[in-house]
Amino acid sequence: xxxxxxxxxxxxxxxxxxxxxxxxxxxxxxxxxxxxxxxxxxxxxxxxxxxxxxxxxxxxxxxxxxxxxxxxxxxxxxxxxxxxxxxxxxxxxxxxxxxxxxxxxxxxxxxxxx
Amino acid sequence: xxxxxxxxxxxxxxxxxxxxxxxxxxxxxxxxxxxxxxxxxxxxxxxxxxxxxxxxxxxxxxxxxxxxxxxxxxxxxxxxxxxxxxxxxxxxxxxxxxxxxxxxxxxxxxxxx
Numbered sequence: 001x002x003x004x005x006x007x008x009x010x011x012x013x014x015x016x017x018x019x020x021x022x023x024x025x026x027x028x029x030x031x032x033x034x035x036x037x038x039x040x041x042x043x044x045x046x047x048x049x050x051x052x053x054x055x056x057x058x059x060x061x062x063x064x065x066x067x068x069x070x071x072x073x074x075x076x077x078x079x080x081x082x083x084x085x086x087x088x089x090x091x092x093x094x095x096x097x098x099x100x101x102x103x104x105x106x107x108x109x110x111x112x113x114x
Numbered sequence: 115x116x117x118x119x120x121x122x123x124x125x126x127x128x129x130x131x132x133x134x135x136x137x138x139x140x141x142x143x144x145x146x147x148x149x150x151x152x153x154x155x156x157x158x159x160x161x162x163x164x165x166x167x168x169x170x171x172x173x174x175x176x177x178x179x180x181x182x183x184x185x186x187x188x189x190x191x192x193x194x195x196x197x198x199x200x201x202x203x204x205x206x207x208x209x210x211x212x213x214x215x216x217x218x219x220x221x222x223x224x225x226x227x
Contacts, residue, residue, distance in 0.1 A: 004157075033214065042118075042200050042217030043158070056214050090158065092215075100146070100165070103215060105158040 001027045004093050004106035012112045013081050021076040021109045025093030032074040033103060034066060035090040043090055049074050050097050078111075086113045116141050118203050120218035127191050128226050135186040135221045137175075137201030146204035147184040148215070149175055153197045161186075161199070171195070191225045198222050 005024045013019050025032050031050045035043035045058035049068035068074045072093075078085055088110050092103040117140040127133055139145060149161040162170045164177040164184060175186045184201060199222075202215040 035215075035217075040219070042120075042202075042219045043215070045214040045216065048214060058214060102160050102163075104160075107157050 004091055004104050006089075006091050006106040006109050008109060009107070010110045010112075012114065014114050015081055015083060017081050017113075018077065018079045019081060019111060021078075021089050021091075021111070023074045023076070023091030023093075023106060025072050025074070025091075026104050029093035029095050029104070030072050031094045031097050031101070032068060032072065033092045033094070034074070034076045035092065036060075037088040037090055037108070039087070046076070048097065055097060081113045083113050086111060116203060116216050118201050118216055118218035120199075120201055120221050122221045123219070124222045124224065126224045126226065129193055130190050133186075133188045133191045133195070133223065133225075135199050135201075135223065137184045137186065137218060139182050139184060139201075139203050141182070141203055145177075147175075147177055148202045148204070149173070149184075149186050150200045150202055150217075151197050152200070158200070191223075193225045193227060196223055196225045 003026050007022045033048040034046040037043045046060050047054050048056040052068045063079045065077045088108040090108045091106040094101040094103045119138045121136055147164045150158050151161040152158045162168055173188045175184050177184050198220050200220045201218045
């Protein structure tokens with residue numbers, strides 16, 4: 001099991017563009033969470049998907065949206081990119097929604113907005 | 115508001131010295147607290163969680179509800195402990211399901227030979 005995988009590894013976009021990031025969870029996991037990690041900061045929760053629905057959402061604008069597919073993989077979409085969206089985007093999977101489940105993190109996608 | 119504070123950005127110690135990485139939290143209910151670690155060029159991974167009360171790689175952390183702290187400790191630091199350490203709190207939504215993690219800004223531990 002390769003664990004949580006994310007693609008692409010790096011991405012460069014310009015302001016106003018749209019971006020899609022992808023995540024495949026660890027085998028046996030059905031819950032996917034997305035985090036944004038700005039330079040020098042801890043990861044900040046964006047949202048969590050379970051059973052193809054957004055179950056929890058952090059303090060992020062509607063420009064950030066997501067999707068979960070029947071195979072539990074997930075996408076994060078960001079519209080109208082701003083310079084401040086430059087960050088490392090982390091995907092984490094777990095075998096359930098609750099806090100008692102360990103979250104396993106992927107290597108992240110580094111997004112640079114110029 | 116739910117918040118995790120790690121007051122030290124960088125902690126530098128010599129091999130064999132004791133280590134304490136500080137973590138304070140703000141939470142209105144019963145928290146679930148975690149320490150995550152990120153070694154160089156590796157992904158973020160769980161080190162330990164307060165409900166399991168385990169000692170992992172010699173590290174322990176005790177939840178002190180009175181002081182709202184969850185400090186990470188190790189009696190004798192090793193060079194391989196050098197890494198970025200994040201304290202995290204499991205948040206809560208209106209449905210009562212705790213799934214999202216609230217992270218501190220992290221402390222970089224450097225263990226010198």
